[in-house]
Structures are given as C-alpha cells and as structure tokens.
Amino acid sequence: MLEIKVRLRQGDFLLDAELTADSGITVLFGRSGSGKTTLIDMLAGLRQPESGIIRMGDQVVFDSTARVNIAPERRAVGYVFQDARLFPHLNVRDNLAYGLKRARNRPQGYDLGEIVELLELGPLLNRRPRSLSGGEAQRVSIGRALLRQPEALLLDEPLSSLDVSSRAQLVPFIARIGATFGKPVVMVSHSIEEVVRLGDHMALMSEGRVIETGPVGEIMSRIDLGPLTGRHEAGAVIDAVVEGHDATYGLSRLSFGPDRSFQVPAVDLRVGEPLRIRVRSRDVGLSLTRPRDSSFLNVLPGRVHAIADEAVDSQVDVQLDVGVLMIARVTKKSCDAMGLVPGKEIFALVKSVAIDSRSLGRHGEKTETGQKFPA
Amino acid sequence: MTELFGPESMAVLGLSLRVALTAVAISLPFGILAAWALARWQFPGKLLLDGIIHIPLVLPPVVIGYGLLVLLGTQGVVGRWLGDVFGITLAFSWQGAALAAAVMAFPLLVRAVRLGFEAVDQRFELAARTLGASPVDVFFSVSVPLALPGIMTGILLAFARALGEFGATITFVSNIPGETRTLPLAIYSAINVPGGEARALSLVVIAVLISLGAVLLSEVLARRMRRRLDA
Numbered sequence: 339m340l341e342i343k344v345r346l347r348q349g350d351f352l353l354d355a356e357l358t359a360d361s362g363i364t365v366l367f368g369r370s371g372s373g374k375t376t377l378i379d380m381l382a383g384l385r386q387p388e389s390g391i392i393r394m395g396d397q398v399v400f401d402s403t404a405r406v407n408i409a410p411e412r413r414a415v416g417y418v419f420q421d422a423r424l425f426p427h428l429n430v431r432d433n434l435a436y437g438l439k440r441a442r443n444r445p446q447g448y449d450l451g452e453i454v455e456l457l458e459l460g461p462l463l464n465r466r467p468r469s470l471s472g473g474e475a476q477r478v479s480i481g482r483a484l485l486r487q488p489e490a491l492l493l494d495e496p497l498s499s500l501d502v503s504s505r506a507q508l509v510p511f512i513a514r515i516g517a518t519f520g521k522p523v524v525m526v527s528h529s530i531e532e533v534v535r536l537g538d539h540m541a542l543m544s545e546g547r548v549i550e551t552g553p554v555g556e557i558m559s560r561i562d563l564g565p566l567t568g569r570h571e572a573g574a575v576i577d578a579v580v581e582g583h584d585a586t587y588g589l590s591r592l593s594f595g596p597d598r599s600f601q602v603p604a605v606d607l608r609v610g611e612p613l614r615i616r617v618r619s620r621d622v623g624l625s626l627t628r629p630r631d632s633s634f635l636n637v638l639p640g641r642v643h644a645i646a647d648e649a650v651d652s653q654v655d656v657q658l659d660v661g662v663l664m665i666a667r668v669t670k671k672s673c674d675a676m677g678l679v680p681g682k683e684i685f686a687l688v689k690s691v692a693i694d695s696r697s698l699g700r701h702g703e704k705t706e707t708g709q710k711f712p713a
Numbered sequence: 714m715t716e717l718f719g720p721e722s723m724a725v726l727g728l729s730l731r732v733a734l735t736a737v738a739i740s741l742p743f744g745i746l747a748a749w750a751l752a753r754w755q756f757p758g759k760l761l762l763d764g765i766i767h768i769p770l771v772l773p774p775v776v777i778g779y780g781l782l783v784l785l786g787t788q789g790v791v792g793r794w795l796g797d798v799f800g801i802t803l804a805f806s807w808q809g810a811a812l813a814a815a816v817m818a819f820p821l822l823v824r825a826v827r828l829g830f831e832a833v834d835q836r837f838e839l840a841a842r843t844l845g846a847s848p849v850d851v852f853f854s855v856s857v858p859l860a861l862p863g864i865m866t867g868i869l870l871a872f873a874r875a876l877g878e879f880g881a882t883i884t885f886v887s888n889i890p891g892e893t894r895t896l897p898l899a900i901y902s903a904i905n906v907p908g909g910e911a912r913a914l915s916l917v918v919i920a921v922l923i924s925l926g927a928v929l930l931s932e933v934l935a936r937r938m939r940r941r942l943d944a
Contacts, residue, residue: 425855
C-alpha cells in the first residue's frame with residue numbers, strides 16, 4: 339500500500355496530486371509535462387514537496403506537518419529510471435548486488451537467484467553494462483531495484499527509450515513482476531498501449547493533478563475523460579477470454595460475457611486464456627436495426643448508456659452498454675438523425691480487422707495468482 | 714665520466730622517488746576532498762577556497778618555500794610546536810622536502826581530480842541513493858570509481874610536479890646531500906661544480922626517463938579505465 343498527497347509549486351506549474359496504489363501495476367498516465375515523473379520522484383525522495391504526506395507500507399516517509407522527510411536511501415523504494423542507469427564500472431552481477439547489499443531489512447522479497455530466473459538474467463551476469471542492449475539493461479535495472487527489497491517499485495517510462503522489438507520483449511517481464519511482486523508497482527507512461535497491456539489500475543494525470551483513478555477498463559470506458567486519454571487512440575478496454583479458434587478463416591472468438599463475443603484475427607493463445615482487448619471508439623459504428631448484409635462480423639445488441647455533452651470536430655462519443663461499456667464515435671449528424679438518447683436500443687458494429695495485435699493485452703500471468711480473474 | 718646508473722645517481726634517484734611519492738600520498742586525500750567540494754558543493758567562500766588552492770601555481774616557488782620556513786621552520790610558529798610536542802622536525806629533512814613538493818603539486822592534483830568528478834554523471838549518484846547508499850557510501854562506491862581517470866591524471870601531474878620541484882624545496886629544506894638533494898637540486902649542484910657537466914647530464918637522462926615512463930604508464934592506465942567506463 340502506498341499513499342501520496344502532495345503539493346509543489348514550480349514557477350507557473352502547480353502539482354497538487356493525490357494517489358493511492360495497492361499491489362499490481364498502477365499506470366500513471368498523462369501527457370508529458372503533466373507531473374507524472376515529478377510525482378514518483380517525490381515518492382522516491384529525489385524531489386521534495388512543499389507540503390503533504392507520503393506513506394509507504396507502514397512507513398511515513400514524508401510529512402510536512404510533522405517535519406518528516408526520510409532520505410532516499412532510507413525509503414524502501416525501487417526506482418527504475420527511463421535510461422536504466424546501470425553503474426558502468428560494475429558488471430551486471432555487481433549492479434544487481436548493489437542494492438541487495440545495502441538493504442536494511444532482512445531480505446523477504448526476491449533473492450538474487452529468483453531475480454535471475456524471473457528476468458532471465460543468467461547469461462548476462464558477467465557482462466558489462468555497455469555491452470547490453472537497451473532492453474537487457476532495463477531488465478537488469480528492474481532486477482537491481484527489486485533486490486533492494488522495496489515496499490514499492492517505481493518505473494519511469496521504462497519502455498519509452500527502447501525500439502519497438504525490445505519493447506515487445508520487455509513487456510512480458512514487467513507483467514510478470516506486476517503479478518508476482520505482491521506490492522505496489524507504479525509505472526509512468528504516456529502510451530495507451532502500455533496501459534492496456536500492463537495496467538491493473540490507472541491514474542489519469544493532467545496539469546499537475548490526478549484527475550481520476552480506477553481499474554483500467556473502468557477509466558477507459560468513460561466518455562468524459564476522453565480528451566485526457568487522447569482522442570485518437572481512445573476506446574474501451576474489455577477483459578475477455580479465448581472461446582475458440584476458427585482455423586478456416588484465421589479468426590479467434592473472444593468471450594466477454596454470456597452470449598457476448600468478438601471475432602478477431604487469430605490470437606496465439608489457448609482456449610480459456612484471458613486477454614484484454616481495446617476497442618477504439620473510432621472503430622465502432624452504430625445501427626438501429628441488425629444489419630443482415632454487411633461485412634461486420636461483430637454485431638452487438640445493446641443500449642445507449644450516455645452521450646457526451648460536447649461535440650468535437652462535429653463528432654460525439656456515445657457510451658454503449660453491450661454487456662460491458664464501450665464507446666462509439668459518430669458524427670453529430672448521425673447522432674441526431676438516429677435520434678440517439680440514453681436508453682435507446684442499438685446495435686454496435688465493430689470491424690474485426692480493427693482489433694489488431696497492438697490492441698490486445700495478454701494477462702495470462704494474472705490468472706495464476708488469481709489477482710485479475712478470480713476463478 | 715660518472716656512470717649513468719652509478720651508486721651516487723641511484724641514491725639521488727631513490728631519494729627523489731621517495732620524496733615525490735610521499736608528496737603525492739600526502740596530498741591525495743586532501744586533494745580528492747577539495748576537488749569533490751569544489752565540484753559538487755555550494756558553500757560560502759567556495760571562490761576563496763579555490764583561490765587559496767591555486768596560490769602555489771601563481772606565486773614564485775621561492776615564496777612558498779619561504780612561507781613554509783617561517784611557518785614550519787625550527788623557529789616557526791607551527792614548527793616549534795611540532796618539535797616540542799611531537800619531536801617532529803620538518804626543516805632540513807626529506808619529509809620537509811616532501812611537504813614542499815606536496816604543496817606545490819596540490820593545485821595540479823585538485824584541478825585534474827575536479828575535472829574527473831565533474832565528468833561523473835550525477836544521475837548515477839541519484840540512482841545509488843535510491844538503492845540504499847548514503848551520500849558517503851555513494852562517494853566511495855560510485856563517484857570515486859567513475860572519476861578514476863581524472864584521479865589518475867591528477868596523480869601523474871602531482872608526481873611529475875613533485876619530482877621537478879626546486880625553488881620551494883631549496884628555500885625550505887636547503888640542499889643537503891642524501892637528505893634533501895633531490896634530482897633537480899643535484900643537477901643544479903653538479904652544474905655549479907667545475908667538471909660536473911657529465912654528472913649533470915647523467916642525472917638529466919635519468920630525469921627524462923622517469924618522467925617519460927610516468928607519463929606513458931598513466932596514459933595507458935587512464936585509457937584502460939576510460940574504455941572500461943565508457944557506457
């Protein structure tokens with residue numbers, strides 16, 4: 339458990355943020371300059387708030403009224419920097435051991451062997467940091483932070499300095515940590531894909547404030563937060579389970595409720611495995627009657643749940659209840675012509691090809707610990 | 714002609730090395746501390762400290778030697794106290810020569826080490842703090858190892874300066890054969906004796922060889938370290 343409630347004024351910028359995080363991955367999401375990194379720097383003690391309180395586990399690490407400000411080295415926090423920051427004069431093994439040697443509390447979390455196994459660092463142990471790829475360095479950096487026996491792990495955009503393929507390689511490792519660590523993981527990100535792929539919870543930051551926090555699916559299906567999650571990429575996030583595969587057409591069927599399913603291009607998962615899909619608002623169309631002769635494979639009956647108050651570029655976001663909440667972006671003209679009002683019965687149309695691998699987040703590891711999908 | 718590596722030359726060389734190495738050993742801890750303070754801390758009087766450290770570089774060495782004599786000579790304020798309390802006499806001893814050389818070498822040492830520290834990315838130091846290292850721990854486990862190329866350069870410059878020290882030494886501890894007559898003083902003495910040119914030349918050759926060797930060794934070490942640290 340981690341709690342922060344802080345204020346800091348820096349020139350024109352005012353940070354006034356409040357956040358609690360439990361075990362699992364909480365993604366701190368927002369545009370650059372919204373104060374995400376400042377906030378986790380405060381958690382780590384690298385930056386001092388003007389006022390507020392920070393609690394970590396059962397330790398109060400900062401309290402302006404009680405004049406408590408614990409030094410970074412005495413806060414049990416693991417910090418993974420954007421640039422990995424491995425010590426160039428030490429090999430991988432000594433980098434990993436650096437925090438472990440200095441851990442105050444008796445090791446209760448991961449030990450060196452577990453970290454090496456979990457992050458697959460065995461072949462790297464005797465290498466020098468400069469000979470590692472960006473993704474390998476970041477893996478070592480995560481291991482080093484975890485071996486410090488922290489009460490919380492902070493990741494500052496761990497994927498943003500990597501190329502696409504190393505990013506894809508690192509993601510499962512972070513998911514694995516989120517599932518096994520058992521303590522809060524706070525990850526800063528400005529990519530919706532990372533949120534969908536890795537987040538259990540998300541905290542939406544804008545202009546120095548945490549606007550909203552909650553489970554990823556819940557936040558992403560809100561139409562009032564659309565402008566903050568990014569209009570172009572915005573869309574609902576739905577937790578589903580693989581129901582079956584259609585080898586003839588190369589499709590997979592994903593179920594997200596009784597009689598509720600999607601057909602998407604084949605996914606490489608076994609039947610019964612859970613995964614997360616993001617359905618972008620701009621890929622969802624609406625119809626008042628069930629289309630019988632269209633190319634849409636996914637036709638979901640439901641109702642209009644809410645309609646956004648304001649139109650942006652003559653488009654409005656319509657929140658639908660099709661068993662789960664989903665968002666459709668339609669023109670203001672269609673909205674009026676169809677007479678859409680909350681409660682009206684409609685059919686949501688989603689092109690299968692719109693749900694590509696980039697929109698899929700695998701959460702296979704979650705089931706093993708029973709955190710995400712209780713049996 | 715005196716043999717190049719005759720016993721007399723070897724004695725002078727041995728004394729010079731002892732004086733120069735002792736000078737480096739004395740000044741190194743203080744030099745590293747001063748360089749660290751100048752590179753990383755903000756404090757009132759920083760400019761003044763910087764100036765004081767650089768005085769030996771800009772004053773005539775004889776003035777420094779005279780200052781040491783007044784301060785640390787047997788009749789000097791500190792010198793008398795050192796003699797009475799600890800029985801230490803610096804004037805006219807090789808230890809005094811080492812001290813004079815250390816003072817003269819200090820600014821060069823500090824300059825190089827300071828550059829070494831300034832080249833260390835402070836983000837590594839912050840990372841070390843988040844991994845549980847106190848500021849002192851960070852200094853020894855991260856900052857010093859990463860500044861080693863600069864520290865090496867500083868050691869070499871200080872050693873070379875100590876080996877060549879003349880003015881402050883001769884003023885403070887005089888020119889006593891076997892005690893304070895280091896290489897430069899021996900060369901100076903040899904030139905002043907009729908027919909001593911050959912002896913002077915052999916000492917000059919030794920001085921050149923030692924200095925060249927030191928430069929090469931330090932360059933090799935510094936290169937190896939930089940290669941290791943290049944992240």
